[in-house]
Amino acid sequence: MANNTTKFQLEEDLTPTDNSAYKTREYWDQRYELDKGLYDWFKNYTELKKILDRYIKPEHDILNVGCGNSELSGKMHEEGFHQIYNIDFSPVLIDDMIKKHSSCSDMKWLVMDAMQMDFQDKKFDIVIEKGTIDALMCDQTSAWEVSDDVATSVGRMCSEISRVLKPNGVFISITFAQPHFRKKLIDKQQYNWDLSTETIGDFFHYYVYVMKKKGE
Numbered sequence: 001m002a003n004n005t006t007k008f009q010l011e012e013d014l015t016p017t018d019n020s021a022y023k024t025r026e027y028w029d030q031r032y033e034l035d036k037g038l039y040d041w042f043k044n045y046t047e048l049k050k051i052l053d054r055y056i057k058p059e060h061d062i063l064n065v066g067c068g069n070s071e072l073s074g075k076m077h078e079e080g081f082h083q084i085y086n087i088d089f090s091p092v093l094i095d096d097m098i099k100k101h102s103s104c105s106d107m108k109w110l111v112m113d114a115m116q117m118d119f120q121d122k123k124f125d126i127v128i129e130k131g132t133i134d135a136l137m138c139d140q141t142s143a144w145e146v147s148d149d150v151a152t153s154v155g156r157m158c159s160e161i162s163r164v165l166k167p168n169g170v171f172i173s174i175t176f177a178q179p180h181f182r183k184k185l186i187d188k189q190q191y192n193w194d195l196s197t198e199t200i201g202d203f204f205h206y207y208v209y210v211m212k213k214k215g216e
Helices: 019-023 025-034 045-052 072-078 091-100 132-136 148-164 179-186
Strands: 062-065 084-088 108-111 124-130 165-175 193-200 206-213
Touching: 019 025, 019 132, 025 091, 045 072, 045 165, 045 193, 045 206, 062 072, 062 148, 072 084, 084 091, 091 108, 124 132, 124 148, 132 148, 132 165, 132 179, 148 165, 148 179, 165 179, 179 193, 179 206
Parallel strands: 062 084, 062 124, 084 108, 124 165
Antiparallel strands: 165 206, 193 206
């Protein structure tokens, strides 16, 4: 059931009038109650496939963090990637995605907070996030200065991703945030990974940060 105690004022396209709403489960529950379609923030699977294929194999255990109502996991499943776990903190969304993908019984959909995951250590070969970190940062007024609260939230998410990644596993983060803003948050020694950056787009660039966890 959706939490109806909080209602946000939404524009016609269902975006909130206050960007801070993007960080709340209540906003996403409200949005997903109204929008039962599929939608990809940033780039879709077809546009990302060339990069993803360099790192992901069909036999890999894959985690999609903050999966939302994206087509990404469904399209990957069609391409032969069946061992996919999808997590999101909106129970409204997860319930709907289970119904949409009822024919993909081997794909998992779980209500879970990316900053406090229930998975065992070293479970996944691949972790993907597309816009989830951006949602945590949605109310920041300056890209140059990040609040302590946001830095802590991003840090908790990265620590959890590092924990559930296998040695030599890969974390792939897709965003519009430029390297000089984003790298200072995700490229830290305690995460135990090496970072490289790729770009997508001819005019407006999106960035794919690829973080390979070090071996043991």
